[in-house]
Amino acid sequence: MRRRRPRGGPGWLAALLVGPALLAGPALALPTAPPLVCDHLPDAPACAGGAVDCALCHTVPPARSVYGAQLEGFLAPGAVRPLTPDAFAQALPDALDLAGALDADGDGASNGAELAAGSDPNDTASAPGAGGDRCDGPVTGDWNVCTYDAVYVLKKIHLDVCGQSPTRAQVDAVRAAGDAMPLLHAALDACLDSENWRGKDGVVWRMAHTKIRPVQSIKAGEEDPGDIPLGDYFDDYAYFVYHHTDDRDARDLLLGNYFVARTEGPDGTVYEPWDRSFREELDVRGFGPAQLVVRSARVGMLTHRWFIMSNTMFTAIPRTTAAQAYRAYLGLDISKLEGLEPGLPLPEDYDNKGVRADACAVCHTTLDPLTYPFTRYEGIVVGNFREQLPFAYSPNRMQHYVDTDGPRVAETPEAGRILGQDVANLREWAQVAANSDAFAQATVRDYWKVFMGEAPRDAEQAEFVALWQAFRGEHEYRVERMLHALIETEAYGVP
Amino acid sequence: MSRERVLLMLGLALGAVACDDEPAAEPTPAADMAVAPDAAVMAQPIVASDKARVQFKGPRWANDLAVGLNLPKRELCRELGQADCMDEVHHIALGGVEAYRLGVREALPVAPATAAIAAERIALSACIKRVDQDLADPAEAWIFGPLADASGLPDDAALLPLAQALYDKLLRRDATPAEAQALVDFAAEVRADGATQAPARDWAVLTCFAVASSLESLFY
Incomplete structure (x- = not known):
């Protein structure tokens, strides 16, 4: 069956930039390349989602994979580099056909046969199956394969x-x-409902490690405190597990304006939401672990104290914070050139960091507008707390950075842009993020890796796409509903 | 015969059974040491999986081991008698994470060279504990109670149910006749080893170790 690329979402989202690696000279984003591959090879299992993964042609972009290197050799040979986007698009189909006859990984199957079968032309251990008649006779062995x-x-x-x-x-x-x-x-x-799944250090908890990135030496709170207590990441873990268990909407991970407490009960770990005002929180928990963002400015885990403390730290324009949110919850890693939006104007250089330079603008045209909504959330403060409160929302925050980052930093807007949409503040940023294809894909991919031990293979793309689309639809963003569908897949159920 | 040699011989014998999925062929030295593979296995070649997706149990293996040997998980193995082998000393090597202090947020993508050594240490330690407890208190024994009163190794008929019990407890399935017989036949090697002072204990520990550290026990 020919699968068409899903419409409605920004096509560049799933794209990893094949283009830059195929071009010599300065980085030049060609985010149309992954879907262009699928325009030419629409029946390839890897194209079930409308665009191939960057790993088809790259190891870590812009470095090429063995298949990517072969493909590049057929891409308008002799033409002046870098190719224009139009020239690239025109040359790609022939290059795909010519490279299809070769065998990049030396496993005996041609690149074209591997792409058609859903195996990986870069991996010797991945080849088209024995296929066809192997299952015609009686099945022997412990498992029915x-x-x-x-x-x-x-x-x-x-x-x-x-x-x-x-x-x-x-x-x-x-x-x-x-x-x-x-x-x-x-x-x-x-x-x-087991502790192994939902308890402290259970499977769901451990999935949050790469998103929360804990550091014990600076942990605050009564449980396992560090020497320099700056924030309590157990608040973040409890919040994460709460929204990924039972019948809860996972989008509230990025949208909730409350917190979650964990208690170890006789019947197992219990997670319960709580909400206190700024003053109440200081009275109950003291300054050490207190969550200091006022209720109206809270945006799920994005404004938890640990998240803004450990990522924003002392930074005026906290690009690291935005990049980590993009990577952790949408699966888009800007350091790997993922999730870049083409065609945006050069960003203003509010903090005098040189972001308009050619080599920097490739990422910063996307990253800087992505970051602006985070700029009103304070990180670590050294000085007078009456003037500048750490870990809190502060509409006038940028004024405090004029001495260190120059006068233009005060002009930094709170409004920004994510996934092709303009947003006025971090709440709108989070709403776009939580309702995006990328959020559903990233969430389902995390669980796919837990259940399969690896990311979806090319041959499994159709089931993966169906699963994350169902997560957005009939599962109503409930993780456990999605998992019930996952165990019925061929990918999970056929040994 | 040294313990290492005994282990090697046992491993080869069991390996010959486990891997012999080819139709009848000329006997090999390894096959000579084992019994004939099951007829059902011999009848047809196994249909191979296209996916070849096999996962290491990692820390979950210790859970299975604790249940299979009826030991508290924390007592399976303690390095120097103090540190928990699975949850502390070898945790990362065996696929665990330690995000808070070490910054190891995801399991290592490839098992390190020490993983196999660590798994074997845990399996051997756990089996020694199980056997010693069974021999010390046969009335409450989990597997090896019948060996408690034996001056030497009992005859094969007495060992067969113990071999079957190992598969039942550790792998949660019946042993095939060939698998059980391989463990029983190993007793001859132990009997021939004049160096051991406790042949029944050695047989019990090493057969337990062989099953607990098998691929089927470690992977799924």
Whole structure:
């Protein structure tokens, strides 16, 4: 079946910039390249989402993969570099065809055959399957590798979610069942309530490590405090697990204006939301771990004290904060040239950092407007707290940075831009982010990696796309609903 | 015969059973040490998976080991008698993370060379604990109670249910006849080892170790 590229979302979102690596000289973004590959190879499994992944042609952009290197050799050879976008687009189809006859990874299958089959032309260990008739005869072995194997799935559910293998009785029940699917869903439900899944240091908690990036030596709070207490990241973990468990909307990770407390009860870990005013919070917890952003300015985890403390720190225009939010919750890593919006004007250089230089503007045209909504949230402050309160929302914050960053820094707007949309402040930023394809893709991809042990393979792209689209749709952003669909996929259920 | 040699012999014998999925062929030295593979396995070649997606259990392996050997997880193995092998000493090597102090936020993408060594240390330690407890208190024994009163290694008929129990407890399935017989046959190697003073204990520890550290135990 030919799959068309989804419409409605910005096409460049999924794009990784194949273009720069294919061009010599200064970095030049050609974010149309990944979908162009799919325009020419629409039936390739890797094109189920409308655009190939950057890893097809790059290791870490702009460095090329072995296949990318072969492709580049056929891309308008002899033409003056860098190619214009139009010249690139015109040359790409022929280059894909010519490179398709070669075998970049030396596994005996041509690049074209690998792309058609959904295997990776860069990976010797990935080749088109034995295929066809291998499943025509009787299936032998412990697992049924030719169709959905309920016992195999039961074992995986228990290990992936509960953290240990099923009992023999559980296996026997599934083996004996005419329709094992209800038992599998019941097993998943039971495991989703296990401490291994939702407790402290459980699976969901550990998924948050790369988003929260804890550092114990500067942890505040009563539990495991560090020597220099600056913020309590356990607030962030509790908030993350709360929104990824039970029947909760995962978008509130970026939209909630409350906090979540964790308690260890006799029946396991309990997460409960709480809300206090600035003054109440100081009275209850003291300054050490207090969340100091006023309720009206809270934007989920993006304005938790730990997040703005550890990312913004002393920075006037906290690009690191915005980049981490983009990477952690939308899966877009600007350091890998992901999520760049083409065609934007050069950014104003409010803090005199040289962001308009050619080599810098490639990223900063996107990154700087992405960052402006974060500029009113204070990081670490050294000085008089009566004038400048740390970890808090401050509409006049930029005035405090004129001495260090120059007079123009005070002109930095709070309004910015994300995913092709102008936004007035961080709340609007978060609303665009939470409702984006990128958020759904990133969330589902995180769980896919937990359940499969790796990112979706090319041959699994169709199921992956269907899953994140269902997460946005029928699952209403409930992680557990999505997981019930995930265990029914061919990718999970066929050994 | 040294313990290392005993381990090597056992590994080769079990490996020969586990890997012998080819139709009948000329006997090899390794196959000679093992029993004939099961007829059902021999009948047809196994249909291979296109995906070849196998995951290391990592810290989950210790959970299975604790359940299988009926030991508290923290007692499976303690380096120097103090530090928990799984949750502390070898945690990162065996696929764990330590984000707060070490900044290891994701499991290592490739298992380090020490992972196999660490897994073997944990398996051996846990099996020694299980066997010693069973032999010291046969009335409450989990697997190896029948060996408590034996002056030497019992005959094969007495060892067979113990071999089957190992597969039942550790891998949560029945042993195939060939798998169980391989463990029983290993007793002959132990009997022939004049150096050991406790052949029943050695057989129990090493057969437990062989199953607990098998690929099937460690991966899924």
